[in-house]
Amino acid sequence: xxxxxxxxxxxxxxxxxxxxxxxxxxxxxxxxxxxxxxxxxxxxxxxxxxxxxxxxxxxxxxxxxxxxxxxxxxxxxxxxxxxxxxxxxxxxxxxxxxxxxxxxxxxxxxxxxxxxxxxxxxxxxxxxxxxxxxxxxxxxxxxxxxxxxxxxxxxxxxxxxxxxxxxxxxxxxxxxxxxxxxxxxxxxxxxxxxxxxxxxxxxxxxxxxxxxxxxxxx
Amino acid sequence: xxxxxxxxxxxxxxxxxxxxxxxxxxxxxxxxxxxxxxxxxxxxxxxxxxxxxxxxxxxxxxxxxxxxxxxxxxxxxxxxxxxxxxxxxxxxxxxxxxxxxxxxxxxxxxxxxxxxxxxxxxxxxxxxxxxxxxxxxxxxxxxxxxxxxxxxxxxxxxxxxxxxxxxxxxxxxxxxxxxxxxxxxxxxxxxxxxxxxxxxxxxxxxxxxxxxxxxxxxxxxxxxxxxxxxxxxxxxxxxxxxxxxxxxxxxxxxxxxxxxxxxxxxxxxxxxxxxxxxxxxxxxxxx
Ligand SMILES: Nc1ncnc2c1ncn2[C@@H]1O[C@H](COP(=O)(O)OP(=O)(O)O)[C@@H](O)[C@H]1O
Ligand SMILES: [Mg+2]
Numbered sequence: 001x002x003x004x005x006x007x008x009x010x011x012x013x014x015x016x017x018x019x020x021x022x023x024x025x026x027x028x029x030x031x032x033x034x035x036x037x038x039x040x041x042x043x044x045x046x047x048x049x050x051x052x053x054x055x056x057x058x059x060x061x062x063x064x065x066x067x068x069x070x071x072x073x074x075x076x077x078x079x080x081x082x083x084x085x086x087x088x089x090x091x092x093x094x095x096x097x098x099x100x101x102x103x104x105x106x107x108x109x110x111x112x113x114x115x116x117x118x119x120x121x122x123x124x125x126x127x128x129x130x131x132x133x134x135x136x137x138x139x140x141x142x143x144x145x146x147x148x149x150x151x152x153x154x155x156x157x158x159x160x161x162x163x164x165x166x167x168x169x170x171x172x173x174x175x176x177x178x179x180x181x182x183x184x185x186x187x188x189x190x191x192x193x194x195x196x197x198x199x200x201x202x203x204x205x206x207x208x209x210x211x212x213x214x215x216x217x218x
Numbered sequence: 219x220x221x222x223x224x225x226x227x228x229x230x231x232x233x234x235x236x237x238x239x240x241x242x243x244x245x246x247x248x249x250x251x252x253x254x255x256x257x258x259x260x261x262x263x264x265x266x267x268x269x270x271x272x273x274x275x276x277x278x279x280x281x282x283x284x285x286x287x288x289x290x291x292x293x294x295x296x297x298x299x300x301x302x303x304x305x306x307x308x309x310x311x312x313x314x315x316x317x318x319x320x321x322x323x324x325x326x327x328x329x330x331x332x333x334x335x336x337x338x339x340x341x342x343x344x345x346x347x348x349x350x351x352x353x354x355x356x357x358x359x360x361x362x363x364x365x366x367x368x369x370x371x372x373x374x375x376x377x378x379x380x381x382x383x384x385x386x387x388x389x390x391x392x393x394x395x396x397x398x399x400x401x402x403x404x405x406x407x408x409x410x411x412x413x414x415x416x417x418x419x420x421x422x423x424x425x426x427x428x429x430x431x432x433x434x435x436x437x438x439x440x441x442x443x444x445x446x447x448x449x450x451x452x453x454x455x456x457x458x459x460x461x462x463x464x465x466x467x468x469x470x471x472x473x474x475x476x477x478x479x480x481x482x483x484x485x486x487x488x489x490x491x492x493x494x495x496x497x498x499x500x501x502x503x504x505x
Contacts, residue, residue: 120285121333121392125347125399126323128315135350139337 006184007191017174018195024091024170025157031096032156036103041133043108054104061101067162070094074166091163099156106148110141150207154200171195234261235294236402236434237325242281242291243305244274244458251277252288253458259403259436264429266445266466267438269455270481275438278455279405282436283322296324296402323351326396330408332388334380340367340391341376347399359398366394370424386417390424397428404428406437410444442482446470454478 007014043054061069074090085093114137122132164173175192179185237259244252251274259265267275280286282293284301292302300321302311313321335343344363348354354362367376370390380388389409396404406425410418422444429435429448439445445452445466452469454462462475473479 115333117329117331117333118335120280121327121329121335121395123285124283124322124325124327125395126319126351127347128319131350135346136335143337 002190003184003187006178006182006187010178010182010188013174013178014171014191014195017169017171020163020169020173021157021160021171024095024160024163024168025153028092028095028099028160029153029156031092032099032103035096035100037107039100039104040107040111043104044111058101058104061098062105066094066098066159067165069098070162070166087166087168090166091168095156095160095163098159099152102152103149106145106152107141110145110148111137113144114140147207147211150203150210154203154207157200158196235259236261236263236296237282237436238292238294239282240292240294241305242278242293243289244277244281244286245289251458252281254291255455255458255460257453257460259434261434262432263450264435264437264448266449266452267436267455268440268442268445268452268481270477273455274458275455276407277458279327279407279436279438282403282405283325283327284318285327295321298324319351323347323399324402326399326401326404328389328392328396328404328406328409330411332380332385332392332412334388334391334395336380339377339379340372340383340394343380343391344394344398347395352399363394363398366397367391369427370394371420384417385413386420389413389421393421393424393428403434403436406435406439408438408440410439410441442470454481 039054039057042050043058045051064072070091073094074085074087077090078085118136118140119132122136127135160170161172163170164176167173169177171192175188179188182188235258237257239255239257242252242255242257243250255278257265257278267278269275277286281288282295284293288301288303290303290305293300298321299311300313300318302313334340335346338346341360341363344366345356345359348359348362349356364373364376367373370393372387372390372394375383375387375391380391383391393404393409409425410421413421418441422441425435425437426448437445437448449466451463452466453460454469454473454475456475456477462469462473462478469478470482473482
């Protein structure tokens, strides 16, 4: 019934798809962290227009379905802007902006969960805003942020499957391509599910462990 | 007891004023918390602030190093203006952030909840200010920090994290951390209120030692016995105003203001029995 040869015969395509998925996972998490840190810090500033701008960013990308964002960046944005956007750039921009909104919220919540007494103590010994953030607040906030950051990054890897909708040849795209000429969707999509499980279960366990060690460090 | 005596700062202490507050007002929204506080503290003087809960003691202390920004008034620390704003809201001298940070580090603050940095050892807590703010060489800061921790009786605990220390030990680390910046004046906000009773003594002892070493101190406390022991001057705050002040023997034993009378009532009763003893002691101190 279950024909393994479908998978072994097309292992090269699946491998290419997996590499593409991993590649997008890594670069969009990287860009998302940088952008998210920026947006998060903006939200924590005391300058009201900046705070509102940060909030607007977060609400915008959090509340539009990721698939809509991707399709919009790929198909609609080029028409508005009158420029050509490749599917790779569209995928990169859409996924990065999306995950950045979640990272920004995690950062904001993390920083705001640090006891205000810490800011008082750091200020009282003469530290500037930057020194306080860098030396006192962010190190404590990051500890609390590790579990939600890990969780969001795991979701991000799964979200890259939406890239197949704008024809980026990720794992899912290759799978549907293989099943289109082998007529064996059962084997192919089972393989894709298993691949995600193999990669993500260890990461989930790791993030649980981090969560525990983070809790005991408190 | 003559009133002239009660209002003059203790004469044998230095005369230079380390801290001068002029007509400090503070509002939170519409709520008026401080209503024009004048307070001058001379070098080596120990001032104890007392008052009912909500009378503005914490707020006043936090104004001194601008953790709270007064609505108006002026603050001078060690002859440098830290804050000045007239009652009409005009900012006489806007002071750049960098200057504010520099001048405020001439005050050291000790909080009710210790507020040690939990991700740093006791030693790192004490070194943080000198290394990061004053850019002192690490080794030098380390030596100073070790000396201060030793002075606080914590030589055994320098490598421990705050969570491994008792409340009393944490508060002594906090005192060392503030002292490491070589402040001109130390501010204490109910430093023993969060401690288990059996740990109160060790922190008070450390503070008495500091006072003896000539440190200028402003202390908020509810421990009137301790106030009596350590204060050169006791200041009674009521509804955001200085309602009465003077030497402890006057303010704590012969209060005039009706609310101060009821505030020190219980201390007063027990002090009645001890009065001859306490007054003898006060006379001894004055010589
Ligand atoms: N951050 C704040 N915002 C609003 N009101 C405050 C704030 N801090 C203190 N207050 C109010 O100011 C008054 C004085 O408080 P505080 O200075 O803490 O008094 P104390 O230390 O003498 O108990 C209280 O009524 C308190 O509710
Ligand atoms: Mg208070």
